[in-house]
Amino acid sequence: MSIIQIKGLHKIYNPKKVPVHALNGIDLEITEGEFTAIVGPSGSGKSTLLNMIGGLDSPTEGTVIINGVDVSTLSPKKLIDFRLKNIGFVFQDYSLLPVLTARENVEFIMQLQGRKKEEFKKRAEELLREVGLGDRMDNRPSNLSGGQQQRVAVARALASKPKFILADEPTANLDSVSTSDLLEMMQVLNKEENMTFIFSTHDQRVIDKARRVVSIVDGKVAEDIQVEQEMAQ
């Protein structure tokens, strides 16, 4: 089942002054349960594409339909609500709130969703145990390693029960052990809970684990490889 449909996506920055064509007509469809890596050199447009999919930026032309909703037509207010309910974000530098503990960082998203206290407390604990941080729940980010912080970020992304998780270079700041642990954990979530993951990455270790690799060059899809299909063939 398709959860993201991108059609004729263009993004031009500074259209009136010095136009920069970041995306030049992207067509892409992502189905539920995918483990997709979006790759490409710096400036190729992969971050812009991720921003569009995440509803963080609006396209100059084209549509981004998520779960049947054209996000480019949503008002900023509705877009925030849409993101809260449908998209989980994982950032390169973890981006946890430094003043909150791991538990509170995860609970916070569910509080924003207006869930009941008992419910979000229970789920936060479950998620943190699931990502292997059952014993570090009450630590603030400054007392966690990079890998542990990224695990909290994944738990936070999962907390809102999103349709998919967008991860912007999630392993860029991690050592090889943490990267391996994180990828393994994401793969488990992908397989066992059918959670859709979309990464932008330069990291070959992530690319190797991806089941689909979309290569972006000069704002266009240069290559779209279904790894498992190829392997199957």
Added chain:
Amino acid sequence: MITAISWRNIWRNPTRSLVIIIAVALGLTAGIFSVALMNGMTEQKMRTAIENQTSHIQLHHPEFSVNKDIKLHLNNKAEIEKILEDNPAIKGFSSRTVAGGMLASSRGSVGVQLNGINPEKEKQVTAIWQNMIEGDYFEGDSRKPILISQKTAEKLEVKLRSKLVVTLQDSEGEIVGAAFRVSGIFKTTSTAFDETQVFIPKKALQDLLQLPAEVHEIALVLNDLEQVPIIKEELQKELGESVKIEDWKEVLPELAYLSDATVQTNVLFLAIILVALAFGILNTMLMSVFERVKEIGVLMAVGMNKLRIFSMIVIETVFLSVSGSLIGVLVGIALIKWTSQEGISLSMFAEGLASWGVSDVIYPTLSAGFYIILMFMVLITALLASIYPARKALSLNPAEALHGLNN
């Protein structure tokens, strides 16, 4: 959770937050104490004026206060005194005969207002008897005693038991005079009062003026100052238009003006302090927002709406301001409590203060209501100071903010 985040955000940079909290605290302590000092001076001036001059309410012939003609005495004195005696809200009253005249010694003369009083009744309404520095308050056996101030004694170069001659115009328009002996010398905190007022027995003045048993003024003191407007209205109804009833504010309008002006000056003074503090708070919050551009971007990305981001910044600002204010108010209260018991000696300015009607020891005072107004003003200031940083935060584009870009 937003409240908890806001509170913890303040302490992410404890040095910066403490600097602004201390600045707010110091500003408010200084402001509160200055206002309390000003209030103390004003209250003292008013209290002195009420105790020595105006009492709470004064009754006159309707035209007496306009031209001070000694013929304009109260016509129905006995009836008035009966009504005043029967009113339980009235603590005491004193009927006076007053006239302007000249007071002369062998060394000089001065123009004064002669107050013919019944010493015992006068004790109930004025505090002259408590301000005697030499001699006594009509307690000796002098046949024609006169109480003068230290200032007047110095001007006329007289001392206790010196003879003074009073010259004035009687009710027939004739110039009359009589000799009095200084039986007491008083000193109040008001130079203006001391330089113009002398006291003699009522009967002596009535005889001189040829106004047997007539009085020009009845001064009364109530059990409760707050009841002045009510009692004034009651008395006016009972006594009718033949008696002009004025409260202390009407007798000395400059006192009422001073009271109002003090309140306005205090509010203005604090407003200036708060505006200055507002810019400090605004600067701190702007720095805080600019440092957290990326974090705010993340909050926007994960689904924190604009109202919540706005609230977070506003609550942080309020916490910062109110923390400083509470410390400032508490230190201010402690300082006022400490100084209000012993008073603050300003003896080096004694001369100037006395000419303004204030003693050289000031007792700072501030009402509880003022603190409520102040905290309200602080809250408004914090809210106003938070608007610009909060709007800055809201103007961030999440996609750009995530990369630490501030448009």
